[in-house]
Amino acid sequence: MLARVANNLFWMGRYIERSEHLARYLNVNYFSSLDAPNELSQSREFVLRSIMFMASNEVIGAEVNLKEEDVLFNIGLNIKEPYSIIYSFNSAHENARSSRDIISTELFESLNTINHKIKNYNAKSFVKNGLYDFTSMITKSTLELRSKMRGTLLHDELYAVIMLGIYLERALQVTRIINAKCSDAAVERLKYKDSPENGHLWATLLKCVATYDMMRRLYKKTPTKKTTLEFLILNPECPRSIKNCLNQMEKYINILSKHQVVKSNSAAFLIKKLNAEFKYKLIEDIEVDVEGFISGLIDKLVVIGETLGDNYFKITNYPVIKKSSTSKQNQ
Amino acid sequence: MKKTIELPLFSSYEFNSNFYDELFNKNEEVRKIYKTLFKLFSEYSVTEFNSLNNRAKEAFFNNGITFQVYGSDDLQEKIFPFDLFPRIIDNTEWNKIETGVLQRSKALNHFLWDVYHDQKIIKQGIVPLDLISSSENFLSQMVNLDPPEGIYNHISGTDLIKHADGEYYVLEDNIRCPSGVSYVIGNRAAVKHALFGVFNKYNAQTVVDYGANLLEIIESVKPKGVDNPVCVIITPGVYNSAYYEHSFLAKQMGIDLVEGRDLFIQNDFVYKQTIYGPEKVDVIYRRIDDLFIDPLEFRKDSLLGVPGLFSAYKKGNVCLVNAPGTGVADDKAVYTYMPEIIKYYLNEEPILSNVHTYHCSRKNELSYVLDNIDKLVVKPVDESGGYGISIGNKLTKEEIEKVKETVKANPRKYIAQPIMALSTHPTYIEESGSFEPRHVDLRTFTLLGKDKDFVLKGGLSRVALRKGNLVVNSSQGGGSKDTWVLKK
Numbered sequence: 001m002l003a004r005v006a007n008n009l010f011w012m013g014r015y016i017e018r019s020e021h022l023a024r025y026l027n028v029n030y031f032s033s034l035d036a037p038n039e040l041s042q043s044r045e046f047v048l049r050s051i052m053f054m055a056s057n058e059v060i061g062a063e064v065n066l067k068e069e070d071v072l073f074n075i076g077l078n079i080k081e082p083y084s085i086i087y088s089f090n091s092a093h094e095n096a097r098s099s100r101d102i103i104s105t106e107l108f109e110s111l112n113t114i115n116h117k118i119k120n121y122n123a124k125s126f127v128k129n130g131l132y133d134f135t136s137m138i139t140k141s142t143l144e145l146r147s148k149m150r151g152t153l154l155h156d157e158l159y160a161v162i163m164l165g166i167y168l169e170r171a172l173q174v175t176r177i178i179n180a181k182c183s184d185a186a187v188e189r190l191k192y193k194d195s196p197e198n199g200h201l202w203a204t205l206l207k208c209v210a211t212y213d214m215m216r217r218l219y220k221k222t223p224t225k226k227t228t229l230e231f232l233i234l235n236p237e238c239p240r241s242i243k244n245c246l247n248q249m250e251k252y253i254n255i256l257s258k259h260q261v262v263k264s265n266s267a268a269f270l271i272k273k274l275n276a277e278f279k280y281k282l283i284e285d286i287e288v289d290v291e292g293f294i295s296g297l298i299d300k301l302v303v304i305g306e307t308l309g310d311n312y313f314k315i316t317n318y319p320v321i322k323k324s325s326t327s328k329q330n331q
Numbered sequence: 332m333k334k335t336i337e338l339p340l341f342s343s344y345e346f347n348s349n350f351y352d353e354l355f356n357k358n359e360e361v362r363k364i365y366k367t368l369f370k371l372f373s374e375y376s377v378t379e380f381n382s383l384n385n386r387a388k389e390a391f392f393n394n395g396i397t398f399q400v401y402g403s404d405d406l407q408e409k410i411f412p413f414d415l416f417p418r419i420i421d422n423t424e425w426n427k428i429e430t431g432v433l434q435r436s437k438a439l440n441h442f443l444w445d446v447y448h449d450q451k452i453i454k455q456g457i458v459p460l461d462l463i464s465s466s467e468n469f470l471s472q473m474v475n476l477d478p479p480e481g482i483y484n485h486i487s488g489t490d491l492i493k494h495a496d497g498e499y500y501v502l503e504d505n506i507r508c509p510s511g512v513s514y515v516i517g518n519r520a521a522v523k524h525a526l527f528g529v530f531n532k533y534n535a536q537t538v539v540d541y542g543a544n545l546l547e548i549i550e551s552v553k554p555k556g557v558d559n560p561v562c563v564i565i566t567p568g569v570y571n572s573a574y575y576e577h578s579f580l581a582k583q584m585g586i587d588l589v590e591g592r593d594l595f596i597q598n599d600f601v602y603k604q605t606i607y608g609p610e611k612v613d614v615i616y617r618r619i620d621d622l623f624i625d626p627l628e629f630r631k632d633s634l635l636g637v638p639g640l641f642s643a644y645k646k647g648n649v650c651l652v653n654a655p656g657t658g659v660a661d662d663k664a665v666y667t668y669m670p671e672i673i674k675y676y677l678n679e680e681p682i683l684s685n686v687h688t689y690h691c692s693r694k695n696e697l698s699y700v701l702d703n704i705d706k707l708v709v710k711p712v713d714e715s716g717g718y719g720i721s722i723g724n725k726l727t728k729e730e731i732e733k734v735k736e737t738v739k740a741n742p743r744k745y746i747a748q749p750i751m752a753l754s755t756h757p758t759y760i761e762e763s764g765s766f767e768p769r770h771v772d773l774r775t776f777t778l779l780g781k782d783k784d785f786v787l788k789g790g791l792s793r794v795a796l797r798k799g800n801l802v803v804n805s806s807q808g809g810g811s812k813d814t815w816v817l818k819k
Contacts, residue, residue, distance in 0.1 A: 001587075001605055001606050002587055002589060002593050002603060002604065002605055002606075003593075003604045003605060003606050004590070004592070004593055004604070005587075006606045094569075097395070097569055098568075098569045100395070100578045100582075101577075101578040101579075101581035101582045101587075101588040102581075102582070102587075102588075105394070105582075108394075108395060109393055109394050109395070112393055112394070112395045113393045116392070116393070157606065161606075256606075259607075260607075312606040312607075313606070315592055315593065315604050316595075316604065317592075317595075318595035318596075318597065320595075320596050320597075320627070320638050320639035321596075321597045321598060
């Protein structure tokens with residue numbers, strides 16, 4: 001497989017996954033805030049800030065007055081904002097288009113049809129009353145795409161590259177969503193020092209990652225910070241937990257690197273190393289410094305992404321070398 | 332001359348006895364071969380047909396069988412106009428076309444070898460020297476260079492028209508990078524979906540085997556010493572208007588679609604950059620024009636090509652499909668010598684006729700052309716895509732004077748032909764909600780390889796969508812139709 005094409009497919013996977021998380025976060029946060037238990041978590045300002053923090057990774061100062069329609073438009077349909085859903089999906093489509101000879105006709109057709117739908121979505125009706133429809137359409141569409149990937153692509157290194165993109169992005173998005181919600185919880189704690197823990201907030205976090213029902217089945221109790229984090233970070237059976245993402249990444253890097261010796265600091269090495277660290281981790285180890293754990297995890301995932309690029313997707317600008325000159329190029 | 336048919340979908344069909352109508356004969360009766368198909372179309376209401384037509388267009392759009400145009404503020408995707416009424420060619424008629432286009436492709440291949448080697452045909456006075464020496468498409472770099480297995484034009488696209496006399500004539504040969512074959516296959520898929528009830532009543536030849544045959548052909552011209560050649564297609568990139576076709580062919584053949592930046596040259600061998608490092612490439616089906624393939628040898632500002640590629644080709648380490656320099660032979664001035672070229676190399680009579688052509692480079696013919704511009708089509712010899720063509724009977728007096736000046740300034744650059752009466756075919760016109768006759772031509776696709784040749788049994792029928800227009804190129808607002816070649 002061409003290095004350039006592999007890079008496109010890796011990013012196609014990442015952008016599809018990103019679109020899904022953005023859409024669900026927007027949907028769940030907005031609608032769950034409508035029946036939140038206290039004044040703060042019900043307030044528009046608070047919800048909009050949380051949404052902006054997760055999507056754009058930027059903390060908006062208290063002096064800025066956020067307008068609901070602007071925030072929704074920017075995150076949903078503003079093609080000029082790199083954190084928007086439309087930007088993300090459009091990037092997935094562009095990446096797929098420049099590798100359409102290698103992906104299945106069925107997968108490309110779905111991607112293309114969905115991209116047309118998003119591009120032609122009416123922005124006015126979206127900010128007024130289309131939020132639920134639009135975000136649900138995105139999450140359904142990404143499910144359709146994943147099923148086409150699983151069912152219509154050869155499960156070889158091409159598939160492994162796409163899956164590495166998907167699971168790396170999922171690990172990053174889930175980590176960032178946890179981060180955003182923990183920061184909401186911290187703000188709440190400042191305001192309501194003596195009130196009991198807000199179960200609603202942790203339920204929202206679980207719903208943002210589509211894991212609420214799974215978690216209830218396993219723990220049978222109202223989610224707390226501790227049980228929620230344990231489930232989302234460490235439970236290998238939860239298909240959206242960090243641990244599960246790492247397991248999947250290890251599975252697919254094994255396919256990609258099956259004929260290669262694993263050198264230290266290669267992408268394969270780094271993925272296996274991080275997964276090994278998680279193997280004997282307890283929630284108690286994380287609890288002592290959640291913030292530090294999260295920022296350390298994000299850093300490690302980013303390095304893995306960069307190393308994958310370096311190991312497999314790089315295009316070198318080789319000079320033309322003639323036989324007469326000495327060649328140092330490895331072949 | 333005017334008559335309106337009583338059926339809703341044909342209410343605006345105007346007959347014109349100056350042209351050969353492929354659906355109706357002179358007595359305005361449906362030709363035998365179209366009877367079953369016509370019955371189906373005659374049963375549709377306008378509303379039913381519109382919805383069928385829209386569904387077909389939607390399928391093209393969703394499948395991304397599109398090209399991009401710059402809109403007011405962003406890139407817009409468009410589908411190539413497509414018509415659901417297929418064109419039918421019977422077996423006898425097709426056999427003549429098939430043997431005729433194959434004969435031309437073979438003769439052109441011999442001609443190219445000769446032009447770049449001994450130039451016997453010139454020395455013997457059969458074609459004039461200045462035909463070659465003044466051609467912008469003659470590549471001196473190709474002189475005495477032997478392409479693998481002696482093949483230059485592996486892929487030829489021959490454009491034919493059906494004249495008022497019911498005979499096919501060759502309009503031009505395209506042997507640089509002829510395009511359009513993906514639409515032949517796309518159109519067939521669309522027609523099968525829309526007209527499934529009638530398709531199985533016609534015994535049409537399949538067109539989906541093109542990719543498999545193309546792969547066999549390009550593998551057959553592998554460089555010496557290579558057993559299992561690695562083949563790739565090189566494209567200028569996603570923004571090229573034919574990108575869909577490039578990716579389609581790559582997918583059909585299961586080979587990589589590369590861009591210039593994916594390849595590099597080392598010690599005169601070509602390598603592609605894969606996820607596991609460099610891998611040698613043996614055959615390149617290039618969809619980049621000659622002058623852009625290698626900035627070290629041709630246009631220095633080309634970012635599309637691969638530096639050092641031509642040197643690797645010269646060494647025989649890689650095969651380029653088609654060979655560089657083929658443009659010298661699909662020049663419209665060379666076209667006029669095709670009957671002589673076929674006789675000279677193959678010792679055969681041409682199976683397909685040429686349209687009579689006047690060379691503006693010859694004094695007496697030039698003066699005829701200048702006196703009769705209103706009755707002629709004047710074409711530049713080395714342009715493709717329908718650019719620079721003027722059709723005499725559509726010009727104003729001032730425009731005729733302008734054409735005269737242009738031709739006089741550079742007579743070698745122009746040829747002229749009588750205005751041919753391209754046949755007409757029923758084409759759905761959305762504005763009138765009816766089929767109307769529109770002019771069509773036919774592009775065929777011929778492949779030449781080592782000990783193998785292949786003509787695609789079908790082709791691209793290109794339609795001039797504007798009423799009365801004779802130029803069918805897609806770059807000039809033309810559309811296309813599925814073409815059924817019937818089995819015996």
